[in-house]
Amino acid sequence: MNVFQLFGLTAAVLVGLGLYGLIVNPQPLRKVLAFNLTGNGVFLICAVIAHRGAAAGMSGDPVPQALLITAIVVSFAASALAVGLMLRRFEETGTNSLSAGSDAGSGQARANVESR
């Protein structure tokens, strides 16, 4: 197994784990972490492509690296926005879950927050 295959498979595993986490976890914070895991897998694929597609005499193809930096900035901003929304929601309700069952519990949680 050469290094491209190794990194490619690692990226595939990361994307798979991330998607699984995004779908099954009801906690938004975990969803955001899973999103970042998927993102890292995708970025790793991009890095492999940059390395593999290197023209003669250069250590790497510069275009995917430029894309990679942009994509990392975008996903960082997305995570920040998500965490901001989560914090605000926690202030409002005292709960931090997106599952349907938690809606019934959120009133209880709010009551607890108010009683404190």
Place this chain on the structure above:
Amino acid sequence: MTTLPLTGQATPGGLLLVLAVLLPFAGMLAGLALGGRHAQRVSWVTIVCGIGVVLAIAQRLLASGDALRYLLGGWSPPLGVMLRADGLSVCMMVVVAVVVGAVAVYANGVFGTPAGVREARGPLAFWLLLLAVWGALNLVFVSGDIFTLYVALELLTFAGVPLVSLDGRAETLQAALRYLVFALIGSMLYLLGVFLLYGTYGTLDIALLAGRINAQPLVWAAVALMTAGMLAKTALFPLHLWLPPAHAGAPAAASALLSALVVKGSWFLVVRLWFDVFAGVMSVSFAQVLAALGATAIVVGNLAALRQVRLKLLIAYSTVAQIGYLFLMFPLAVQHHSAQAVTGGLLQAISHATAKAAMFLAAGLIYATLGHDRLADLRGAARALPMTVTAFALAGAALIGLPPSGGFLAKWLLMSAALATGQWWWALVMLVGGLLTSIYVFMVVVRAMEPAAPGWSPKRQVPRYQQMAVLGLALCSFLLGVVVLLPVDVAQIGRAAMPATVTGMP
């Protein structure tokens, strides 16, 4: 097969495309820096200038009969980034400019900060996000490469998500968060597809990719990933769950932007991918899957709309159904590269954008007047707001597809394409959808027409100009059918390979 001319030449007037993108963002930054009450004035200046730029672009397109192109920094693809505006892009840009203008007029009443009123964060955020949505959409429409499209979509998401939670209530925060999660999955899948395509073909430019694309498993993977990602952002069934709470919970002006415009951004991207990037390798069986999802969305969305007890939720579920229509064009257009079906799909998007914006704004006015939007208790609305209820009825007629509305023309084009290609089942779905739509539109209008209870008075008088803005939008949608009279098929300008077999409209 190449659908866009490969010439890497910039055309005169190409700089207008840069302006169309830059102007809203410059306005947004200026508004952010000046803050408070100035943001509204800056927005108005930007909107007026921006509409001028869009009209100039449309005029150039019609005069030259070819797509507008601009090379950023003078670098030509594959290394440089090219902006392109063909007929499809320019049609969408014009519609977006019209809807943004109308929403801004409406928002003057809701998010205005007259002298003597304390400045608040909500109005500031609204005006800035309005400009951000506009700039991001223009970038989606003029992008010439698939990575710029990714950036544009992310900008659109970041502008759309805070619009959902403008009022900061817990439910809207939850709806915004759910929307963001769906959008993030979608953009990651799309990005993975972009990287796979770059790894295979070594270019991101749409025209160059279209020339190099060939049928192989990697391309199928990229098609599947990118399309699935965009479906999550467009809220096509079964990925529509985030849409109703997000669109119904937002303030009416924001709902109008989200429902009319923001979902069209990712839909437009699917159109770009399927008809420009992957046109050479696309097969009908893939397209049938998309249309089947669309057909399910029409039935499920309409049935869900019928069961709602609140007006804004009803309109939001109607959006779920109408998004389904936008995806019926794919098998009809892919099979015979039929320009007729593409034009039909575009008309459907335009008609829905104007009609849905009018409906949400009308719902906002009804809410302001009655103090609630419960469907069971709408009586008196028509007496207090005759213009608004008329606007709602006209917009509803456009959604149902009554002549001479744009919806009628769109459905006519799609249905005749369906019959011409022997896919009568899609025509059947359209008819059933129209029937279900008419039930809930009539339900709302009839209830609003009932006389008010004796002694009832409106909670708040809404200004006349807001009602005029809503009625104007509804009329745009209702009278869109007159584009039949246009001498050329504007949507097909600059789309070389689409055979001009059906330029004459019905």
